[in-house]
Amino acid sequence: xxxxxxxxxxxxxxxxxxxxxxxxxxxxxxxxxxxxxxxxxxxxxxxxxxxxxxxxxxxxxxxxxxxxxxxxxxxxxxxxxxxxxxxxxxxxxxxxxxxxxxxxxxxxxxxxxxxxxxxxxxxxxxxxxxxxxxxxxxxxxxxxxxxxxxxxxxxxxxxxxxxxxxxxxxxxxxxxxxxxxxxxxxxxxxxxxxxxxxxxxxx
Numbered sequence: 001x002x003x004x005x006x007x008x009x010x011x012x013x014x015x016x017x018x019x020x021x022x023x024x025x026x027x028x029x030x031x032x033x034x035x036x037x038x039x040x041x042x043x044x045x046x047x048x049x050x051x052x053x054x055x056x057x058x059x060x061x062x063x064x065x066x067x068x069x070x071x072x073x074x075x076x077x078x079x080x081x082x083x084x085x086x087x088x089x090x091x092x093x094x095x096x097x098x099x100x101x102x103x104x105x106x107x108x109x110x111x112x113x114x115x116x117x118x119x120x121x122x123x124x125x126x127x128x129x130x131x132x133x134x135x136x137x138x139x140x141x142x143x144x145x146x147x148x149x150x151x152x153x154x155x156x157x158x159x160x161x162x163x164x165x166x167x168x169x170x171x172x173x174x175x176x177x178x179x180x181x182x183x184x185x186x187x188x189x190x191x192x193x194x195x196x197x198x199x200x201x202x203x
Contacts, residue, residue: 023056030186040176049074091120142168
């Protein structure tokens with residue numbers, strides 16, 4: 001996994017050097033629908049959350065671009081707890097680097113590596129904190145692969161949908177292993193209003 005991360009970072013650095021223009025910066029926010037996938041198929045329902053952060057967008061060629069991001073993401077799952085349901089919240093700072101294929105109509109296909117850093121844990125049952133789980137129960141770093149689509153309008157506003165596939169076991173004590181699975185839908189805004197027009201002219 002460490003070799004894979006190093007290779008991904010090296011490739012991203014090479015792509016940035018080869019980029020044909022300066023990065024365009026923006027903001028993003030949206031909704032999460034998250035769960036955990038356990039190796040023993042233990043029950044875990046979806047919980048809702050949100051994400052918010054910043055991004056940079058840079059074209060490598062007219063058709064291909066690179067989009068690094070950094071954002072807060074509320075994840076986790078609803079799991080059984082003493083005959084009830086626990087809302088287990090796992091808060092991450094995620095740093096994906098997406099390679100995008102840009103269609104002429106503004107749509108994009110995107111995917112790439114993502115590193116997540118655990119920054120908080122909550123475990124509520126009927127709104128009351130149980131303190132059964134802390135950050136000590138989970139690994140502080142995880143690796144995922146986001147795959148999805150996005151659309152950029154001429155105004156600078158866009159929409160984004162992706163599925164983050166967790167590759168790392170986040171359980172500190174195993175078995176079972178547990179991996180994050182997160183659906184995300186959101187909106188973003190690029191500060192350069194002419195970005196889409198200019199990028200289309202280069203094709």
